[in-house]
Amino acid sequence: MKNLMSQLRTALVATVLLAVILCGVYPALVWTIAQALFPERANGSLVVKNGKIVGSELIGQNFAGAKYFHSRPSMAGEMGYDATSSGGSNLGPTSKKLIDSVRERVKAYRAENNLPLSVKTPVDAVTASASGLDPHISVRNALLQAPRVAKDRGMEEKAVVEKIEANTQGRDLYILGEPRVNVLNVNLSLDAR
Amino acid sequence: MDHFGWIQLTLFVGILLVLTKPMGVYLTKVLDVEGKTFLDLAIGPVERFFYSLLGIDPKKEQDWKQYSFSLISFSLVGTLFTYAILRLQHLLPLNPQGFGPVSGQLSFNTAISFATNTNWQNYAGESTMSYLSQMVGLTFHNFASAATGIAVAAALARGVARNSAKTIGNFWTDVIRTILYVLLPICLVYALLLVSQGMIQNFNPYAKVEVVAPYASPVPGKDAEGRQSPPQRKVETQTIVQGPMASQVAIKMLGTNGGGFTNANAAHPYENPTPLSNFLQMLSIFLIPSGLTYYLGRVVKDQRHGWAVWSAMAAIFLVGFLICWWAESTGNPHMHALGIDAASGNMEGKETRFGIFNSALFATVTTDASCGAVNSMHDSFTPLGGLVPLLNIQLGEVIFGGVGAGLYGMIVFVVLAVFLAGLMIGKTPEYLGKKIEAYDVKASVMFIMVPVLGILGSTAWAATSAWGLAGLNNSGPHGFSEILYAYSSTTGNNGSAFAGLNANTCWYNITLGIAMLLGRFFMIIPILALAGNLAGKKSRPLGEGSFPVSGPMFTVLLTGTVLIVGALTFFPALSLGPIVEHYLMTHSNILF
Numbered sequence: 053m054k055n056l057m058s059q060l061r062t063a064l065v066a067t068v069l070l071a072v073i074l075c076g077v078y079p080a081l082v083w084t085i086a087q088a089l090f091p092e093r094a095n096g097s098l099v100v101k102n103g104k105i106v107g108s109e110l111i112g113q114n115f116a117g118a119k120y121f122h123s124r125p126s127m128a129g130e131m132g133y134d135a136t137s138s139g140g141s142n143l144g145p146t147s148k149k150l151i152d153s154v155r156e157r158v159k160a161y162r163a164e165n166n167l168p169l170s171v172k173t174p175v176d177a178v179t180a181s182a183s184g185l186d187p188h189i190s191v192r193n194a195l196l197q198a199p200r201v202a203k204d205r206g207m208e209e210k211a212v213v214e215k216i217e218a219n220t221q222g223r224d225l226y227i228l229g230e231p232r233v234n235v236l237n238v239n240l241s242l243d244a245r
Numbered sequence: 246m247d248h249f250g251w252i253q254l255t256l257f258v259g260i261l262l263v264l265t266k267p268m269g270v271y272l273t274k275v276l277d278v279e280g281k282t283f284l285d286l287a288i289g290p291v292e293r294f295f296y297s298l299l300g301i302d303p304k305k306e307q308d309w310k311q312y313s314f315s316l317i318s319f320s321l322v323g324t325l326f327t328y329a330i331l332r333l334q335h336l337l338p339l340n341p342q343g344f345g346p347v348s349g350q351l352s353f354n355t356a357i358s359f360a361t362n363t364n365w366q367n368y369a370g371e372s373t374m375s376y377l378s379q380m381v382g383l384t385f386h387n388f389a390s391a392a393t394g395i396a397v398a399a400a401l402a403r404g405v406a407r408n409s410a411k412t413i414g415n416f417w418t419d420v421i422r423t424i425l426y427v428l429l430p431i432c433l434v435y436a437l438l439l440v441s442q443g444m445i446q447n448f449n450p451y452a453k454v455e456v457v458a459p460y461a462s463p464v465p466g467k468d469a470e471g472r473q474s475p476p477q478r479k480v481e482t483q484t485i486v487q488g489p490m491a492s493q494v495a496i497k498m499l500g501t502n503g504g505g506f507t508n509a510n511a512a513h514p515y516e517n518p519t520p521l522s523n524f525l526q527m528l529s530i531f532l533i534p535s536g537l538t539y540y541l542g543r544v545v546k547d548q549r550h551g552w553a554v555w556s557a558m559a560a561i562f563l564v565g566f567l568i569c570w571w572a573e574s575t576g577n578p579h580m581h582a583l584g585i586d587a588a589s590g591n592m593e594g595k596e597t598r599f600g601i602f603n604s605a606l607f608a609t610v611t612t613d614a615s616c617g618a619v620n621s622m623h624d625s626f627t628p629l630g631g632l633v634p635l636l637n638i639q640l641g642e643v644i645f646g647g648v649g650a651g652l653y654g655m656i657v658f659v660v661l662a663v664f665l666a667g668l669m670i671g672k673t674p675e676y677l678g679k680k681i682e683a684y685d686v687k688a689s690v691m692f693i694m695v696p697v698l699g700i701l702g703s704t705a706w707a708a709t710s711a712w713g714l715a716g717l718n719n720s721g722p723h724g725f726s727e728i729l730y731a732y733s734s735t736t737g738n739n740g741s742a743f744a745g746l747n748a749n750t751c752w753y754n755i756t757l758g759i760a761m762l763l764g765r766f767f768m769i770i771p772i773l774a775l776a777g778n779l780a781g782k783k784s785r786p787l788g789e790g791s792f793p794v795s796g797p798m799f800t801v802l803l804t805g806t807v808l809i810v811g812a813l814t815f816f817p818a819l820s821l822g823p824i825v826e827h828y829l830m831t832h833s834n835i836l837f
Contacts, residue, residue, distance in 0.1 A: 055314070062299050062417065063318040067326055067385075069295060070424065074388045075381040078429060079492035083447065086440040086491060094446045096487055096515070098454075105454050110443050110514040111485050116460035124597070128509075131462050131478065135485045136371055136451065138509035140594040140622035142745030144723035145577045146826055148836035150593065150625075158583045172586035175576075179593040182512035182604075182621045188597035190589075227252055229520020230600035239457060 099236065107236050111135050112187040115239055118164070118204040121189070121197050123235045124176055125157055128184025140182045154178050165200050188232035191220055205242065215241050246574050250602035254566075257524070257606065258559070261531050265555065268532055269539020275426040276399045276540065278303050278418050288425050295421050306412035309777025312400060313770055315416035316393060320360050320766075323389050328356040330382035331374075340375035341450035347373060354754040359386035361765035362394055362647055364497070364504030364617055364740035365757060367749040371486040371507045376448060383504060384493045391500030391533075392423040394649030397769055398537055401653045402544040404776030405677060408784040413776045427533070428500060436495035438525060443518030446491040454483040490515060498529040501647040503617030503740045511607070511620040512596055523603055523620060530616045534645035537652040545677055549795035554655055557803040558613075561644045565633045566609040572630035573605045578831060591630070594622030605630065608741075612637035615647030617740025624718070624727065624743040628827035631743070632819060635730050638737040640811040641696065647738065653772050655803075657689045660775070662799075662806040663792060664689075675792050678784040688775040695767045697814055699736030699760045704729045704818065712752040718745025721837030722829065726822035731757060736764035 086094040097109040107113050112123045114133045126132035127141040143150035157178040167173070174193040194216045202209040219238040222231050274280030296303050307315065331347040334340060347355065351367055358365045359382075370379065396419035403413050440446050459481040490506045494516055497504055511517040511526060535555065542551020574590040581587040590601040599607070604621035611618050612634035623634050637644060643654040664681050667674030674681040707713030707728050717724040730743040735757045742748075748757060785791075793799055829835050 056318075059315055059318040060322065062301065062315070063322040065299050066295075066319060066417065066421070067322050067389075069298060070389065070421075071326070071381060071385050073291075074424070074429070075385050078433065079380050079384070079446075079489045082433065082436045082440075082492040082495075083489060085437055086446040089437070090440050093443045094440050094491075095449065096445050096447070096452055096485060097443050098452060098485075101457075105452060106457050107454050107483065108452070108485055110518055111483070112514070113454075113456050113483055114460060114462075114480070115458050116462075117458060120458055131480060133483065135483050137369065138371065138486075138507050138513050139369070139744070140509070140512070140625060142594070142622055142624040142718050142743070144624060144631075144719045144726070144743075144745075144826070144837075145579070145591070145593075145627050146721060146723060146830050146835070146837055147719050151579050151583075151836055154580055154585075154593075155583050158585065162584075173584050175580070175585050175589040175592045176597055178583075178585060179580075179595075181596050182594045182619070183507075183509035183514060183596060185509070185514055186596050186598075187514055190597055192586075223249065224519055224521040224524075227249065227256065228524050229598050229603060232597045236457065243457070 099240070101240065106240070109234065109236060110187055112185045113236060115235065118200055120239045121194060121201060121233070121235050124186050124189060125178065125180045126184040126186075127180045133185065135185055138183045138185055140184060141180045165196055167196065171196070187234055187236060189235055191216070191231050191233055194233040194238070201242070212242070246570060250570065253602060254606070257527065260528060261535055264532060265535045265539050268536025269543060269551070272427065272533070272536050272540045273543045275422050276395075276419060278415070278422070282426055284426055284430060292421060292425055299417060301415070301417050303415060303418040306415050308412050309400070309773045312413055312416045313773045316397070316769065317766070319389070319416070319420070320393065323386060324356045324360040327359060327382045327386060328352050331355060331378055334375045334378045337375065337377050339377035339380070339448065342375070344373060344375050347378070350751055350754040351749060354758045357758045357761050358740065359383050359502070359504060360390055361738050361761045362390035362500070362502055362615060362650065363735055363738040363761045363765070364502045365735050365742070365761065366504055366740070367754060367757070369508035370505055376488050379493055379506060380489050384496060387493070387496040387500050387502040387504070388424050388428055389420070391428060391496070391502065391648045392420040394647055395423045395533070395537070396420050396649065397772055398649035398652040401656055401772055401776040402541050404779040405656065405679065406545045407780045409782070410780040413773070413780050428496060431499055432492070432495040435499065435525070435529060436491040439491045439494060439522055442522040443515070444491045444494060444522065445487055445515050446489055447487055448489060449487045451487055452485040454485055456481060456483050486515065497618060498526045498616065499533065501530055501534070501614045501616040503611060505618060511618045512622070517620055520598055520603060523599055523607065526618070527607055527610045530610050530614045531645050533648045534614055534651040537649065541652060541656070547677060547795065550677070553795040553800045554659070554803070556800045557807070558644050558655065560800070560804055561640070561807065562609065562613050565613070565637055565644070566606060569609050569630050569633040570602060570605040572627045573601045575627070577627055579836070591625075591627050594625030596620065608634050609637065611741055612739060613642065613644035613646070615642040615650055615737060615739045617734065619741050622744060623730070623741060624745045628823040628830060631726065632823035634741065635726070635733060635823065636811065636815065636819065638733045638739045639696070639700065639815045640807055642737050642739060643807060650738065654692070657692045657772070657775070658803060658807050659794065660685055660689045661810070662803045663794065665806060666792060666802060672792070675785070677794060678787050678791065679779055679782045684778050685775055688771040688778070691771045692768050693810060695763060696736050699763045700729070700732045700815075701818060703732040703736070703756055703760055707732070707756065710752075712750065716747040716750060716753055718747065719837065722822050722826040723837065726826065729818055729822050732760055735760040738764050
């Protein structure tokens, strides 16, 4: 019994001491250095336009209308792209609900971008991302949307493709991950023109 | 399966291999109370201050019962500490979003979940937890449970190495030295690297954004009168999560905890902003478990044994990964039939920046280790792609495994492998000069049987109960897989999920909580008993007749033991879930 009490006492003191260091000093130290070295990133990579915060470079948002590049389908929150409710569909490969909604999305995507039969639908354009906040689309998806965007804005298609290229990130260190187009950035650059 | 994937895989395994020795050497110094490290000057005074306040003599060792006793006291106090913080978070500071208290059963589940290094999450972090709950209530266990796992592994390695000894180390010394010398310094640098990639670290309230292109969107479902065409809602703003994320994520990965700051975990663009941050996160999951195999070699003075264990782990890891990668690259024939580009694989529940390769690799790594962070939604994987993470967990997470937990689990399989080999050749089984006797085999078999009970027993119960089926997001075989995954993940202290399952219900909170306790403490106690028993044995000098525990033959034997035990136990359950779903997907048009 004496041993039990002394072990619990040690455990209690250890918990308090460790909590001070690990949950107080450590995050505060990371916060201080991060705010000094990378203030913009530590605060969310927010994008400001005309004095207003219009989004974050890292957080996808929904774009409707023909003049914008469209983000991937999103299952975050009931309306999609709800950045307080990240998550995916969690529907499995033999889910009727999943296959039905993909079929609808394929139909809509092919119609709005006027795809000929010979062109396959890019998979990222019709599937929901894991976070529901994916800020990127594949390069192929962007290029297939370019004619629509160009037409709606009355621009040369070549100029729109140039915007895509300017907002394409390659693989990290030339090796890691996948090439991708940041949807918010490419749309903002089109608006700024 | 493109060549960029193969290059990334080579890079990943290559860097892991290179880091194994330095990490192992460093761990050897930290886990020896007399060991000298280059951080002594900075950390030594803090360490001594800890000992003086705790009133312990760091060099006074404990037998296995005292060691277990300290471990349980520490876990118990920590669990209550977190439970209290979650229940009282509305009264505590750093709660800019004004979240209310976490419910009693959810707090019970969450406190156990983090204390057992599981980090199963029946909640969405960004809409439930205050910054203080994340930073103190949860992060505390990310360090403490990781250090506890490493301490147990060290105790077992000492048990194997020592000759007629009564003690296996001092729990408090092991935990404090591990935290101060290993986890904390690495996390400090690592967290800043993550911020440099775009991860947030602030205490601001959630950012209110005016979206570039406001749009009207139909509210899903029917309207009040039950009409099919629902009303439109105008979306003009987006609220973006903020918080002290980087400091928590660093230890979440390094300590193989895996509990996400946000619901989407490492798929969230803040929580894993770039492919480079993703690469670092995967590497940091395996870093300590891999280094511990080298530590084992050092402690038992047979470095080839350490590498043989490493090789067995690496072999199972690679086979599992290749299956997962292949399955996800091949994709879903139901989607291809809709005119979707088949070459791009299965992108449902995956992020563009990671693609197929990095999603499959992350899923394999996080379940080989008992991490459980996810950068893609395992629930939406193809059946065989999802089988790999599930089976990885069921094999006991000994493929590198959780920090400490992987090594002590693998040593149990070594004991079993040696025992089986002894039966086959008709010799007394012997592990590095220690006779393996009935007591050791019993303790090891208990380690194998607890998960069987926890996983298969609970799954059977839930799959035949109304409360079990009520939480499902998918039906058919995939629904069964959701339940099987949940109990595998919690019993295995992994924490990843087929996340469609809504388990924040009374029954699930409690049964999953019990599964986590079972999978942690009913496995650690037999391990410590084994450690104590092995330590007490007399080591016989190794000679011609000794059973070799290194070299390719032993690696094959060890790999075989892990796979055969796992396959025999779980194959029937897997047939009812992912395996039958695979054949339904490829050979029929049946949807659920």
